[in-house]
Amino acid sequence: MRSIRGKYIMIFLILLTGSAYTGLKGQDRFCDTLIARLEPLSDSTKLIELKKAALSYEKSSLMKGLIIADIRKELANKTGDPVIIADNLNLTGNLYIGSGLYNEAETNYNLALHIYDSIGYMDGIATETHNIGVIYLTKNDTIKCIDYFKRSLETRQQSGNNRRIGDGFTTLGEVYLRFGMHAKSIVSLHEAVDYYSDITGYIRKIDCYSFLADNCLIASPSNADEWIDLMKQESMLINSPEYESKINYRYARFFLIRRNIAEAADRIDRISDLSHIYDEIYNPVEFYKSLSQQLLTEGNLKKSFEYSAIAREVNSEIERLRTSGIIENSKTRLDIYTAEEEIRQSEEVNKYILRRIRTEEHIKSFIYFSLFILGIAGTYLLISFYSIRNSNRQLVTSKLDLEKAYERSVKYKDSLLLLRENKNVFFTMISYKLSVPFNDLTNKLNKLHKLTLKKFEILSFVNELKSIDNLATSIERSLKRILLWSKLQRRKYNISNEMINVSDYMHELLPELLRMTIKKEIKIRFDIDPELTVDFDRHSLKTILTIFIKNSVEASVISSEIIIRGQIARTGSIISVTDFGSGIPASLQNTIFDINRYKDDINKSDKKLGLGLLLARQIAEINDSYISFESNSKKGTTFFIHIKS
Numbered sequence: 001m002r003s004i005r006g007k008y009i010m011i012f013l014i015l016l017t018g019s020a021y022t023g024l025k026g027q028d029r030f031c032d033t034l035i036a037r038l039e040p041l042s043d044s045t046k047l048i049e050l051k052k053a054a055l056s057y058e059k060s061s062l063m064k065g066l067i068i069a070d071i072r073k074e075l076a077n078k079t080g081d082p083v084i085i086a087d088n089l090n091l092t093g094n095l096y097i098g099s100g101l102y103n104e105a106e107t108n109y110n111l112a113l114h115i116y117d118s119i120g121y122m123d124g125i126a127t128e129t130h131n132i133g134v135i136y137l138t139k140n141d142t143i144k145c146i147d148y149f150k151r152s153l154e155t156r157q158q159s160g161n162n163r164r165i166g167d168g169f170t171t172l173g174e175v176y177l178r179f180g181m182h183a184k185s186i187v188s189l190h191e192a193v194d195y196y197s198d199i200t201g202y203i204r205k206i207d208c209y210s211f212l213a214d215n216c217l218i219a220s221p222s223n224a225d226e227w228i229d230l231m232k233q234e235s236m237l238i239n240s241p242e243y244e245s246k247i248n249y250r251y252a253r254f255f256l257i258r259r260n261i262a263e264a265a266d267r268i269d270r271i272s273d274l275s276h277i278y279d280e281i282y283n284p285v286e287f288y289k290s291l292s293q294q295l296l297t298e299g300n301l302k303k304s305f306e307y308s309a310i311a312r313e314v315n316s317e318i319e320r321l322r323t324s325g326i327i328e329n330s331k332t333r334l335d336i337y338t339a340e341e342e343i344r345q346s347e348e349v350n351k352y353i354l355r356r357i358r359t360e361e362h363i364k365s366f367i368y369f370s371l372f373i374l375g376i377a378g379t380y381l382l383i384s385f386y387s388i389r390n391s392n393r394q395l396v397t398s399k400l401d402l403e404k405a406y407e408r409s410v411k412y413k414d415s416l417l418l419l420r421e422n423k424n425v426f427f428t429m430i431s432y433k434l435s436v437p438f439n440d441l442t443n444k445l446n447k448l449h450k451l452t453l454k455k456f457e458i459l460s461f462v463n464e465l466k467s468i469d470n471l472a473t474s475i476e477r478s479l480k481r482i483l484l485w486s487k488l489q490r491r492k493y494n495i496s497n498e499m500i501n502v503s504d505y506m507h508e509l510l511p512e513l514l515r516m517t518i519k520k521e522i523k524i525r526f527d528i529d530p531e532l533t534v535d536f537d538r539h540s541l542k543t544i545l546t547i548f549i550k551n552s553v554e555a556s557v558i559s560s561e562i563i564i565r566g567q568i569a570r571t572g573s574i575i576s577v578t579d580f581g582s583g584i585p586a587s588l589q590n591t592i593f594d595i596n597r598y599k600d601d602i603n604k605s606d607k608k609l610g611l612g613l614l615l616a617r618q619i620a621e622i623n624d625s626y627i628s629f630e631s632n633s634k635k636g637t638t639f640f641i642h643i644k645s
Helices: 002-038 043-056 062-079 082-098 102-119 122-138 142-157 162-178 182-195 203-219 221-235 241-257 261-269 284-298 301-453 458-489 502-520 538-555 595-599 612-622
Strands: 497-501 523-528 533-537 561-568 572-579 625-632 636-644
Touching (some): 043 062, 062 082, 102 122, 203 241, 221 241, 502 538, 538 636, 612 625
16 A cells, blocks of 8 residues: 555656646746847847847736846846846836736835936936836825825936926826825926927827816816817827827816716717726716716606616726736736746755765765775875985976076066166157147247337237246146156155045135136036045045046037036945046047057147046055046046045
8 A cells, every 4th residue: 555655656746847847948948049049139139129028028928027037137237237237127127017016016116226326327216216106106105106206206307308307297296186186286287288388299298188187177177178178289199099089088077067968978979989088087987977867867868878878888897907907917926826836846856856966976975985995005006106206306396496486587577678668658758748848938939039029019929928828837737747757656655544525625626627617618517425525635636636627628629518426336435527528539448547558649749748647547546546437439538536435
């Protein structure tokens, strides 16, 4: 009896293992097919295609959608771009919310929001706070819902995009309307109308008019037709049957309130597809019941029964859709439970395999032990052989030591030659770069002397004096940078760290910064965390920022702007300077901090010494920090100084 029972148990385990293996194998084939199809594409294209593929399963198979999102997550982590990583979390949240799993969706949206918040990515912050607001709207949590939508709107307002700001006010007005806060709803929707003033043929603008009409139908019915008319005018630009139905529905409600039963019935009869009004804020069933009652009061029994039947039909359809949604959500949860069961089964199989591997390891250990015993016996026989080879080994070791010593001497020689070459480049650069402004200064002085001997012209004289002053200032700045370079090379540059509030410090430097930018009429904009404080040498920070801003001014066009940002990062603080100029050529980006690149630039007519970025990097390193940059030939350049906490 026991043997028969044991056989049944064994057969059951085999079938269970087989089913788990088959399920996992099916998932593997699905993943392998998708990966093989995308393999020839670039990473950026793969990210786009994987997102489309995941969203295509949003309603049909949450499990497949999550598998694709997981593949995309690995690729996003590989890029290391926080925006892409957060976008994948947003994708996962969208998959969950499409299946009614709001808690899981909220978890992913919050993770994405945390990433966007840490890097100050405003568009991402606005999107995620809006998504979380939608979740709390489905939960009927009035306070949290409105709070998140307000936060999303505040972020949108910083973008300056009128359409997105109008969308934010429209959403807020819709939420107020749903919760019965009509006064606040009307204020928000009027704000949205102002932002939509220059936008036409836009669906969300029509929604704004419809919500204003809904508010008026409750709070001030006599004004409702004004917004319904505007809704109609705007919808004519997009020619949508759905909005035609919504407009007729609101006209019907308006005429019913005004006791114009015939017109109300005529408007509601124009709606050919009732599904267009199932998602309206106020249940259309109540409208049909009220219309039926009014017709019954007037004695029109036929029409009254007709609309009463339609009310029952609409109510049944709404209930069917609600029930269908509940069934769909239950099916989704069942799919997830099935997937979890398959995972648990695969874990059991893995445990069985692991036990087998451990048994094999024990056998291997016994074999190795036996071989070890045999090895000990053979060791004695090899001792004599090793003693004979010992002398040869010592000779080989001595030879290797001599070769290493020789290699060290060659490397030391090469480093000395490199240092000498760098010094030659440096002094050659100085001689060429300073000879040009000194020659210009001499020529300007000779010209000025001739002006005094000839007919004296005050305008020419003043212009020459200005040119001489500019040359003298340029030479002075170059000599100061040469002196600073010399101090850095001789390790004579002293630092004295102190706690500096970056926002206050930048306002102290503002007069000097304005002197650098006034000639090109460049605006300086600050985006600095008021709480940002760094432990840094004050003079070093000024030198680095001055070099960054000077370079940005030279690269920028007239009347553009420079943005100075400061934020707290995970490992310390980051201060950046962004311009929207010509950018750094791609051919120079890898050698911008290398002095040897000046070998090819010495004879160019450029009067700049070119030591700025080299000095900035060395000063940052002395202060236990480092410099990086991002540049695009069409969008400009951003230089960063990363300060450790």
